[in-house]
Amino acid sequence: MTFSYATTLGSASLPNPILTASGCAGSGKELSQFFPLTQLGAIVTKSIMIKARSGRATPRMAETPSGMLNSIGLQGPGVDHFLANDIPWLAAQGARTIVSIAGETVEDYAVLARKMRNLPGVVGLEVNISCPNVENRGMVFSCHPETARAAIEAVRRNIGGDLPIIAKLSPDVTDIVAIAKEVAHAGADGVALINTLLGMVIDTNSMAPKLAQKTGGLSGPAIRPVAIRAVYQVHAALPQLPILGMGGITSGRDAFEFILAGARAVSVGTATFGNPTAVIKVKDELEAILVEKGFSSVEQAVGYAHREVLE
Amino acid sequence: MTFSYATTLGSASLPNPILTASGCAGSGKELSQFFPLTQLGAIVTKSIMIKARSGRATPRMAETPSGMLNSIGLQGPGVDHFLANDIPWLAAQGARTIVSIAGETVEDYAVLARKMRNLPGVVGLEVNISCPNVENRGMVFSCHPETARAAIEAVRRNIGGDLPIIAKLSPDVTDIVAIAKEVAHAGADGVALINTLLGMVIDTNSMAPKLAQKTGGLSGPAIRPVAIRAVYQVHAALPQLPILGMGGITSGRDAFEFILAGARAVSVGTATFGNPTAVIKVKDELEAILVEKGFSSVEQAVGYAHREVLE
Amino acid sequence: MQAELVSNKRVGAYHHMSFSVGDLASQALPGNFVAIAVGGEASSMILRRAFAIYRSTEKGPQGGLIELIVAPHGQGSRWLTNLPVNSTVDMVAPLGTHFGIPTEPVRALLVGGGYGSAPLFGLAELLKSRGCRVDMVLGASTANKIYAPLEGKRAVSSLTITTDDGSMGVQGQITDVLPEIITDKEIEIIYSCGPMGMLQAITQVSEQFGVMHQCAVEEAMACGIGVCMTCVLPVTGEDGVTRMLRSCIDGPVMDGSKVIWDSKRKIPEGTFGA
Amino acid sequence: MQAELVSNKRVGAYHHMSFSVGDLASQALPGNFVAIAVGGEASSMILRRAFAIYRSTEKGPQGGLIELIVAPHGQGSRWLTNLPVNSTVDMVAPLGTHFGIPTEPVRALLVGGGYGSAPLFGLAELLKSRGCRVDMVLGASTANKIYAPLEGKRAVSSLTITTDDGSMGVQGQITDVLPEIITDKEIEIIYSCGPMGMLQAITQVSEQFGVMHQCAVEEAMACGIGVCMTCVLPVTGEDGVTRMLRSCIDGPVMDGSKVIWDSKRKIPEGTFGA
Numbered sequence A, B: 001m002t003f004s005y006a007t008t009l010g011s012a013s014l015p016n017p018i019l020t021a022s023g024c025a026g027s028g029k030e031l032s033q034f035f036p037l038t039q040l041g042a043i044v045t046k047s048i049m050i051k052a053r054s055g056r057a058t059p060r061m062a063e064t065p066s067g068m069l070n071s072i073g074l075q076g077p078g079v080d081h082f083l084a085n086d087i088p089w090l091a092a093q094g095a096r097t098i099v100s101i102a103g104e105t106v107e108d109y110a111v112l113a114r115k116m117r118n119l120p121g122v123v124g125l126e127v128n129i130s131c132p133n134v135e136n137r138g139m140v141f142s143c144h145p146e147t148a149r150a151a152i153e154a155v156r157r158n159i160g161g162d163l164p165i166i167a168k169l170s171p172d173v174t175d176i177v178a179i180a181k182e183v184a185h186a187g188a189d190g191v192a193l194i195n196t197l198l199g200m201v202i203d204t205n206s207m208a209p210k211l212a213q214k215t216g217g218l219s220g221p222a223i224r225p226v227a228i229r230a231v232y233q234v235h236a237a238l239p240q241l242p243i244l245g246m247g248g249i250t251s252g253r254d255a256f257e258f259i260l261a262g263a264r265a266v267s268v269g270t271a272t273f274g275n276p277t278a279v280i281k282v283k284d285e286l287e288a289i290l291v292e293k294g295f296s297s298v299e300q301a302v303g304y305a306h307r308e309v310l311e
Numbered sequence C, D: 001m002q003a004e005l006v007s008n009k010r011v012g013a014y015h016h017m018s019f020s021v022g023d024l025a026s027q028a029l030p031g032n033f034v035a036i037a038v039g040g041e042a043s044s045m046i047l048r049r050a051f052a053i054y055r056s057t058e059k060g061p062q063g064g065l066i067e068l069i070v071a072p073h074g075q076g077s078r079w080l081t082n083l084p085v086n087s088t089v090d091m092v093a094p095l096g097t098h099f100g101i102p103t104e105p106v107r108a109l110l111v112g113g114g115y116g117s118a119p120l121f122g123l124a125e126l127l128k129s130r131g132c133r134v135d136m137v138l139g140a141s142t143a144n145k146i147y148a149p150l151e152g153k154r155a156v157s158s159l160t161i162t163t164d165d166g167s168m169g170v171q172g173q174i175t176d177v178l179p180e181i182i183t184d185k186e187i188e189i190i191y192s193c194g195p196m197g198m199l200q201a202i203t204q205v206s207e208q209f210g211v212m213h214q215c216a217v218e219e220a221m222a223c224g225i226g227v228c229m230t231c232v233l234p235v236t237g238e239d240g241v242t243r244m245l246r247s248c249i250d251g252p253v254m255d256g257s258k259v260i261w262d263s264k265r266k267i268p269e270g271t272f273g274a
């Protein structure tokens, strides 16, 4: 039997379903010392904003049981620097790039989308809407249907061409299915599930929040059950909507869990911090599992856990 | 210096701030083989419903990284059996009891509250509103301000006397502070934070959800950062509202983290499964930490992490 | 309790592990189990793993011992079987119900599947010491999953082995050989331990032949002490009412004829509170 | 890479741990660090712990060695220091920048706080082999936190020790003795490693006396390879612009005068993107 490891996310065709997670692989340069970026289904860049950002004050990190908190605050040199330096470099590597963009206003998303037209090697856009909306009391875009919708509509109207738009959602909501429906309706070609959960660690020595910014995003294996639930729920409600799954993937087994729940591709984030080649390990292990289980393609396995199970 | 380990939750005075978590200590009988229940600040019973319930089908449990999922489904013999058997037994032990009640309709909460009047040894009521509302498409009461409010109002109107009402909230909401405000307004004397997070595990061997009920509640150390964040946020917004903190407490250090975030007392749940005497360990360790840090009472340490920290 | 690992030997697909537990060993009866914390101090595995007690010895050169037969199956059991001798583990023991011993001598058949044979050898000795005649049937998928040590077999009059692949004993399943043995040996009671499907099948045979059947069930357990309600299965009581009982404290040893088998992923109709 | 622990000795408050790493040892330079996964296979600690390389030996009876000085501080380092000899750990090495070696012989002062002395001994040898004169100052809270092995001191001309409690050497802080030494020994460059507060204080002294200062900083690191941006600190570049640089790949060795100290919990005004 021939096995096809290829997958798609909207109009993007990827040779395999293993991607990096935004913010966990920079723009690829550091990881390229460990493996060629062409090995990846795609590299998802850290979220790019319009202007340069210093990010948040340190400490920015706290380890937690089977997880970690971060409050990087989207440090980066801004979109123009990114377009001038990183995109050509990534294209030269032959990497497939999914650019993650993040804004503080709806207009930001529109401006960023326009800049994303016709870039070499770019196969998709991940729209990080788990960001505070400065025009609305810092409320996170993806936490409310209206603002989630507005951000995605701004991207849809400005992107042009057929670059797939993947809306990245926050799990910190009462009803993630409602948000997924909203962004799909607003023109998203897929959803990325999940961003980090809002968490906090208090340092019991200093008796103050460990992170300078007090709260941070919880990632790693600890959150995997929440991520799997989100993917399963959204796939059940919107079986046609492509899902990029993530949250605590460290092995091929974990990635398989996401595929079975309904993801067409997965991102490996925090695991890279413990093991620089984690994403290649996940890729090799998932392929072996799919073959062993008798699937002839990724497609076949997507959402397989939703079938009626006869006991 | 004399140290006072006592605390209060509304009008309930407790000799120490360490409680069991609902559903993680039955009604005390099993744990009483390991230590006298009088050692506890209070025992919080499993959630009691009006009628007997078989609970959910098995498998009801899946271990996850630093956590576990459960879908017990509130198995129990119903409130009348509980009142006839467990309450007298608990009173005979000299235990301080906080009864947890759970309903499927607003009327259920009202009926249960009426049955809770004047019970021997009962020092408080925990109202588990993280239950599906059968009258409203199974939506969880505490996930929406209106239904959260309705359930707590029903209890308030029917309880009589001055038994403190502690509303137990689900973390699976966009804005937990809003829900806390709502239940405080509806007459809750305090809030219990947090109930489990909705999660799922897919068994990669059978390629189907591990739990018979598909989703389950995530508990254990994995969720502690989410719980600490919830306690910190609610204490910041409502500094006068007593908080019973819980979620992944396994040591005195963990309990201290909750106290610093703003909890006046804490519940130990999942840790009991790994160690039947975990709650006594937490109690002894927390006391030692508070003394070592120079606090003369629990009260002094409550919310201490909110002070302005001079660097 | 901290228990020291005093020996750890591979036997076929299993590890035979002995722990020094002091006086506690004297409290353990056949059918009881232990619960061990796995993964070390900073473990991401927060729940204990349960293991049937293979043998408990009150005294010996190392004091009281509890012996287990562990299959390196997943992360927890692999961690355990990889432990070097002299390591200590955190163990809660003994837990659960034990096999009931008849007051009169009877003709007993002990049936074990895979590592389910473990608790049967101690039971065989106890039954024999009470004057019972003990026969035994062990089954597994393949030869190296049959655990049947020489010294354990002392107490049994006959031992029949079945393997799915025929690599040892009779090719087939335990239930293929049960009817003949029950008839030939005039069996009055069956004691069993093994996978739930096997226990269910034995229940059918035992009912057919009208013999009693005590079985040790194995349900996923979170607490092992009766507080979490994860380990339940439907069992019909004296009053004819079926309730979801905890296999950790109302079991693991149960009356096979009272268990409603085939209840995975559904609550049987008529169960109390359903 | 899997590295075997070949020796693990307690020295005062620390453990001196040697790992067999093969050819990799030849790539390590003073200032580089390693990152080790802690807690075992089922660990709840998902991030590596960083340790400065105390010494690396290209060959020996056990092949290439990397040696570390580890303080049993929290859960991860306690796990590591409790490992028995012959255990293997998962190590990524060498990482980070190394101390810059002057092309001409200079008079260098090496200043270490606590286990921060670790990377300085290898540096001392290297400097001496290049014809430099090397003096050393080590400080700690108390005597058993001074790590200064005999064989490590071979390369230094003088060693001054300070302890907060006066239990060894001069009572006081490193900065109390620095001015005199800098003047007396006509120091041209300071190399330092230790707590951030100490590095900041040394920077002040070095600026006062107009000597260069290379320091190895220690910020909490998640990835150690430059992808996570947790380990940043504000550093002013050649262009006069202050940026949040990664201490794992743009460091840990940095030019002390370029670091904006006192930046914990705040972004200094004027930082790029602030």
Ligand SMILES: Cc1cc2nc3c(=O)[nH]c(=O)nc-3n(C[C@H](O)[C@H](O)[C@H](O)COP(=O)(O)OP(=O)(O)OC[C@H]3O[C@@H](n4cnc5c(N)ncnc54)[C@H](O)[C@@H]3O)c2cc1C
Residues within 6 Å of the ligand: A253, B062, B063, B201, B202, B203, B204, B205, B210, C033, C049, C050, C051, C052, C053, C068, C069, C070, C071, C072, C073, C074, C075, C076, C077, C078, C115, C118, C217, C218, C219, C220, C221, C252
């Ligand atoms: C009363 C009783 C007696 C027992 N006696 C013995 C005995 O004598 N000898 C013995 O070897 N064992 C015995 N067991 C089984 C033992 O307790 C463990 O369940 C077994 O060792 C497997 O644990 P693990 O940590 O190795 O596997 P794990 O892989 O951690 O599995 C733990 C649980 O998680 C499940 N699981 C594993 N992988 C996945 C996945 N990918 N997705 C979802 N779920 C998963 C497994 O089905 C298992 O139930 C007994 C169990 C009970 C309840």
Ligand SMILES: Cc1cc2nc3c(=O)[nH]c(=O)nc-3n(C[C@H](O)[C@H](O)[C@H](O)COP(=O)(O)OP(=O)(O)OC[C@H]3O[C@@H](n4cnc5c(N)ncnc54)[C@H](O)[C@@H]3O)c2cc1C
Residues within 6 Å of the ligand: A062, A063, A201, A202, A203, A204, A205, A210, B253, D033, D049, D050, D051, D052, D053, D068, D069, D070, D071, D072, D073, D074, D075, D076, D077, D078, D115, D118, D217, D218, D219, D220, D221, D252
């Ligand atoms: C470049 C570099 C070089 C280093 N070199 C050395 C060296 O040579 N020798 C050496 O011994 N160490 C060294 N360290 C420190 C080492 O990496 C570890 O940080 C140290 O061993 C403590 O880790 P742990 O797991 O033992 O502690 P943990 O307790 O796990 O602490 C890990 C982190 O969590 C924090 N933490 C601990 N407890 C709490 C709590 N209750 N609440 C919130 N946060 C908490 C700690 O502050 C620490 O940052 C170096 C670090 C770096 C970055």
Ligand SMILES: Cc1cc2nc3c(=O)[nH]c(=O)nc-3n(C[C@H](O)[C@H](O)[C@H](O)COP(=O)(O)O)c2cc1C
Residues within 6 Å of the ligand: A021, A022, A023, A024, A046, A047, A070, A072, A074, A100, A128, A168, A194, A195, A196, A217, A218, A219, A220, A221, A223, A246, A247, A248, A249, A267, A268, A269, A270, A271, D228, D229
């Ligand atoms: C250090 C760090 C930085 C991150 N930065 C971003 C980011 O810039 N944009 C984004 O959409 N998600 C970001 N994330 C979230 C991850 O992309 C991912 O959604 C999340 O961490 C869950 O996956 P994981 O458990 O595999 O890490 C970041 C996560 C971490 C840990």
Ligand SMILES: Cc1cc2nc3c(=O)[nH]c(=O)nc-3n(C[C@H](O)[C@H](O)[C@H](O)COP(=O)(O)O)c2cc1C
Residues within 6 Å of the ligand: B021, B022, B023, B024, B046, B047, B070, B072, B074, B100, B128, B168, B194, B195, B196, B217, B218, B219, B220, B221, B223, B246, B247, B248, B249, B267, B268, B269, B270, B271, C228, C229
């Ligand atoms: C097996 C199990 C059963 C539970 N049953 C209840 C319950 O009946 N009522 C309730 O309010 N919470 C219930 N909970 C939630 C706990 O009370 C607690 O809020 C949660 O588990 C977080 O704390 P922990 O991490 O210490 O367990 C249950 C949790 C578990 C693990």
Ligand code: FES
Residues within 6 Å of the ligand: C220, C221, C222, C223, C224, C225, C226, C227, C228, C229, C230, C231, C232, C246, C247, C248, C249
């Ligand atoms: S395992 Fe918890 S009740 Fe049986």
Ligand code: FES
Residues within 6 Å of the ligand: D220, D221, D222, D223, D224, D225, D226, D227, D228, D229, D230, D231, D232, D246, D247, D248, D249
């Ligand atoms: S530790 Fe990740 S960038 Fe430095």
